[in-house]
Amino acid sequence: xxxxxxxxxxxxxxxxxxxxxxxxxxxxxxxxxxxxxxxxxxxxxxxxxxxxxxxxxxxxxxxxxxxxxxxxxxxxxxxxxxxxxxxxxxxxxxxxxxxxxxxxxxxxxxxxxxxxxxxxxxxxxxxxxxxxxxxxxxxxxxxxxxxxxxxxxxxxxxxxxxxxxxxxxxxxxxxxxxxxxxxxxxxxxxxxxxxxxxxxxxxxxxxxxxxxxxxxxxxxxxxxxxxxxxxxxxxxxxxxxxxxxxxxxxxxxxxxxxxxxxxxxxxxxxxxxxxxxxxxxxxxxxxxxxxxxxxxxxxxxxxxxxxxxxxxxxxxxx
Amino acid sequence: xxxxxxxxxxxxxxxxxxxxxxxxxxxxxxxxxxxxxxxxxxxxxxxxxxxxxxxxxxxxxxxxxxxxxxxxxxxxxxxxxxxxxxxxxxxxxxxxxxxxxxxxxxxxxxxxxxxxxxxxxxxxxxxxxxxxxxxxxxxxxxxxxxxxxxxxxxxxxxxxxxxxxxxxxxxxxxxxxxxxxxxxxxxxxxxxxxxxxxxxxxxxxxxxxxxxxxxxxxxxxxxxxxxxxxxxxxxxxxxxxxxxxxxxxxxxxxxxxxxxxx
Numbered sequence: 001x002x003x004x005x006x007x008x009x010x011x012x013x014x015x016x017x018x019x020x021x022x023x024x025x026x027x028x029x030x031x032x033x034x035x036x037x038x039x040x041x042x043x044x045x046x047x048x049x050x051x052x053x054x055x056x057x058x059x060x061x062x063x064x065x066x067x068x069x070x071x072x073x074x075x076x077x078x079x080x081x082x083x084x085x086x087x088x089x090x091x092x093x094x095x096x097x098x099x100x101x102x103x104x105x106x107x108x109x110x111x112x113x114x115x116x117x118x119x120x121x122x123x124x125x126x127x128x129x130x131x132x133x134x135x136x137x138x139x140x141x142x143x144x145x146x147x148x149x150x151x152x153x154x155x156x157x158x159x160x161x162x163x164x165x166x167x168x169x170x171x172x173x174x175x176x177x178x179x180x181x182x183x184x185x186x187x188x189x190x191x192x193x194x195x196x197x198x199x200x201x202x203x204x205x206x207x208x209x210x211x212x213x214x215x216x217x218x219x220x221x222x223x224x225x226x227x228x229x230x231x232x233x234x235x236x237x238x239x240x241x242x243x244x245x246x247x248x249x250x251x252x253x254x255x256x257x258x259x260x261x262x263x264x265x266x267x268x269x270x271x272x273x274x275x276x277x278x279x280x281x282x283x284x285x286x287x288x289x290x291x292x293x294x295x296x297x298x299x300x301x302x303x304x305x306x307x308x309x310x311x312x313x314x315x316x317x318x
Numbered sequence: 319x320x321x322x323x324x325x326x327x328x329x330x331x332x333x334x335x336x337x338x339x340x341x342x343x344x345x346x347x348x349x350x351x352x353x354x355x356x357x358x359x360x361x362x363x364x365x366x367x368x369x370x371x372x373x374x375x376x377x378x379x380x381x382x383x384x385x386x387x388x389x390x391x392x393x394x395x396x397x398x399x400x401x402x403x404x405x406x407x408x409x410x411x412x413x414x415x416x417x418x419x420x421x422x423x424x425x426x427x428x429x430x431x432x433x434x435x436x437x438x439x440x441x442x443x444x445x446x447x448x449x450x451x452x453x454x455x456x457x458x459x460x461x462x463x464x465x466x467x468x469x470x471x472x473x474x475x476x477x478x479x480x481x482x483x484x485x486x487x488x489x490x491x492x493x494x495x496x497x498x499x500x501x502x503x504x505x506x507x508x509x510x511x512x513x514x515x516x517x518x519x520x521x522x523x524x525x526x527x528x529x530x531x532x533x534x535x536x537x538x539x540x541x542x543x544x545x546x547x548x549x550x551x552x553x554x555x556x557x558x559x560x561x562x563x564x565x566x567x568x569x570x571x572x573x574x575x576x577x578x579x580x
Contacts, residue, residue, distance in 0.1 A: 020513050020568020022561060031424050031489045039382040039394065041366055043375050046383065046393055049366040055355040056363050062355055067362055069351040071538045078352065078359055079541045081534070089533040102514045103521040110480070111343060111473060112523065116424035116488070126497040128561055134502060135510040141518070146526070155526045163496025168423065173523040175347050177431070179476050182341045183320025184433045187475045190443035198447035201332035202455075206415040210456055214413055215425075215467050217484035222402050227384045227392050236393035242385045255489045263495050 013149050014122050015095035017132070017158075024129050025122035026097070027262065028149070028167065032116050033255055037220050046238035090151045097147040099158065105142040108157050112170045119158065119165040120262050129165070136160035164263075325461050326435055329444065329470065329477075331412035336444050337435035338410070340461070340479065344429065349534050404460045410479070412455040412470060421454055421469045424491070425482045432470075432477040441477070448472050509565040516572040 013028040041049045053062045069086075070078030121129040136143065137160040146155050155170040230236050323339035330336075353362040365374045382399060383391040434441035448455070448471070455470035457479060469480045 019510075020517075020572065021564040022568065023564075031491065032483055032487050033489075035484065035487050037384065040385055040391065041380050042383040042391060042393065043368045044379055044381055046381070046391055047368050047370050048383075048391070049375055049380065050369050051364055052367045053353065053362045054365055055358065055360055057355070057358055057360040060355075062362060066356050067353050068356045068359075070354040070359065070361075071349065071351055073538070073542055078354055079538050080354065080359065081351065081538065081541070085537060086534065089530060089537060091530060100517060102518045107521045109473075110423045110426055111429045111478070113423050113426050118489070118491070118494075121497050126499050127502070130497060130499060131502050131506055131510050131561070133496075135507060135514055139511060139514055141514055144521070144526075153528070153530055161491065164491065164494055166491065170526075171344070172347070172526055172528050174527065175345050176429075177321070177341075177343050177345050179431060179433075179474060181321065181345075182431055182433065184341075184431065184476055185438060187445075188434075188438045188442045190439060190446050194439060194443035195446045195450070198334060198443050199451055201334050202415050202447055202451050202453055205332055205412065206451075206453060208416070208420070210414070210416050210421050212485040214456055214458070215482060215485040217465075219402060219404065219465050220484075223384075223394075226394065226398060226402065227386075230392050230394070231386060231390075236383075236395070238383070238391040238393065240389055241383075241391040242389040256493065259489060259494055263497055 015097060015147065016122075017097045017099055017119070017145075019099045019128075019132055019143075022128055022132075024132060026119045026129070026165070027122045029118045029120060029259055029262070030115065030255065031118050031166065035220070036217060037223055040242075042238075042241075046236075046241050048241065048243055091148045091153040093151075094148050097145045097156070097158075099143045099145045101144040102136075102139075102141040103144060105140050105159055108142055108170075111176055112173075113157075114169040114171050117156075117167040117169070118259055119167050120259065130163065133160040133163050133165050136165075137163070323433070323435075324430075327408040327410050327459060327461075328435075329410045329412060329432075329455075329457075331455070334440070334444075336440040338432040338441065338477065339435045341431045341433060342428075343431050343478065347528065347531060349531055349538075403463045404465045406463075407460045410457050410459040410468075410470070412457050415451070415453040415455050418452050418454050418471070421456070421482065424488045426469070427481040427483055429473075430468075430479045430481070431473070432479055445472055445475065445477060448477075503562070506562055506565060509562070509569060513565060513568050513572065516569065 012030065015026065015028070017024040017026055043049060053064075053067060054060065055062055068080050068082065070080050073079050136158070143158040144155070145158065146153055148154070155172060156167045157170055159166045159168070321341050323341055325340040326338070327340065328335050328337045354360060355362055366377075366380055367373065368375055381393050381395070383393045385391055432441075457466075457468040457470045459466050459468070467482045467484070469482060471478050471480065
């Protein structure tokens with residue numbers, strides 16, 4: 001299970017950063033992972049329910065093949081769009097992150113940031129990767145690029161820090177409202193004593209760092225405590241009812257372990273001969289297996305408290 | 319046209335009380351499709367069915383269950399879930415202030431604008447004070463029966479509340495080892511810097527568009543008028559080898575382009 005999850009995490013997306021004519025093979029790994037709980041919908045007897053589709057006119061149950069996608073152009077009137085048509089419009093499959101624009105890193109407004117990723121070296125040589133990371137870091141520049149992942153085009157900003165490239169998928173400008181779109185009122189010049197009162201209060205509450213403790217998901221914690229209590233007493237427990245298509249079949253990966261291992265593999269592979277990947281992997285095999293053990297353990301321990309936070313009770317979208 | 323506020327509350331810290339209205343900073347731009355029955359083009363309804371009996375289970379009768387490690391289900395009663403819902407409150411409590419960079423952007427989830435509720439005297443004083451002290455507030459609040467943690471920051475002339483991910487959901491980057499290898503060649507670093515400078519530009523977010531969404535909308539409009547559309551695919555570029563060579567070639571071609579564009 002842990003191994004499957006690892007393979008999935010490793011193959012999240014791999015491709016090439018093109019920087020001028022230089023190609024840098026990279027793998028994209030998420031830097032974040034939702035850990036909330038998503039509940040399943042069950043019958044009063046505890047049978048997991050299935051979502052099925054019915055025609056709103058004749059109440060007939062429909063197969064997926066009987067269903068098409070429609071865009072409502074006016075009330076009750078739809079333009080049907082087929083999967084084939086949408087496929088034709090999808091961006092061309094490419095493995096390139098085309099880095100064609102650099103901007104001062106501090107100029108990017110974080111309001112655009114959607115999700116954080118790591119870009120780690122994908123090939124056996126890390127030279128071009130290290131060169132780009134070092135250059136960007138020294139110049140304090142971020143790179144802007146577009147790339148295609150799972151049939152969708154993304155805009156990303158690439159940052160370099162401590163020798164590692166990170167990426168942030170970005171929202172498009174059309175997705176962000178301006179204060180004027182909302183109609184926020186014009187700025188009123190505040191009274192100096194009020195400002196002073198506030199700066200004083202800010203200063204007295206200021207600390208050097210944030211504490212992750214304040215970010216604890218207390219709702220999930222309470223929910224898991226309730227589950228543990230009921231599981232122990234056997235109240236509401238339906239043994240073996242989950243089936244195998246539930247949300248937990250996804251498994252949870254220890255991202256940190258996967259990332260560390262990926263980066264270590266590269267570092268150790270580098271000085272050796274330009275041998276194939278197998279050779280490089282074999283060399284560190286013993287280390288890998290111990291690391292895997294810890295991952296597996298952590299995975300089991302963590303799994304119970306991990307799943308999507310969404311209050312809407314849908315099957316996990318991950 | 320002014321947007322409607324999603325929620326009203328007040329920012330509280332150290333005896334200070336700032337009434338605010340909350341607005342989403344995001345505009346839904348994804349083209350939404352409805353599922354239709356292919357023969358009569360009527361919208362499809364989704365229902366939850368018990369696969370053992372084949373019966374539709376009405377929404378009111380549906381129960382929620384937690385799936386355990388070993389494939390068991392623990393049914394949670396509505397009243398039990400109800401008890402877990404946090405107590406209603408209008409307070410956006412600021413637990414501490416930190417430097418503007420202390421909460422790194424990996425934690426950011428969804429942005430919301432806060433606008434003044436009332437005359438704005440306190441609101442704009444807080445904007446000014448936060449800007450002056452270069453601080454971000456760590457905020458906790460309950461909105462629509464859900465608990466949130468967020469960063470209170472200044473965006474332009476207004477306040478923004480950025481919801482944050484929860485503890486454990488972000489991989490700490492500082493614990494990762496950087497890839498290592500032989501020292502980089504000075505000449506290559508110099509060339510890479512030149513190339514970055516040559517590709518340097520002002521940041522203009524408006525040049526980026528979700529072209530896929532544009533194409534889908536174009537298709538819908540054309541179909542509505544009964545037209546057929548065709549989209550040619552862009553050709554692809556090829557790659558070459560040797561780092562130094564490639565840097566040099568990139569530089570010459572970039573410089574040429576710049577010269578050509580004046």
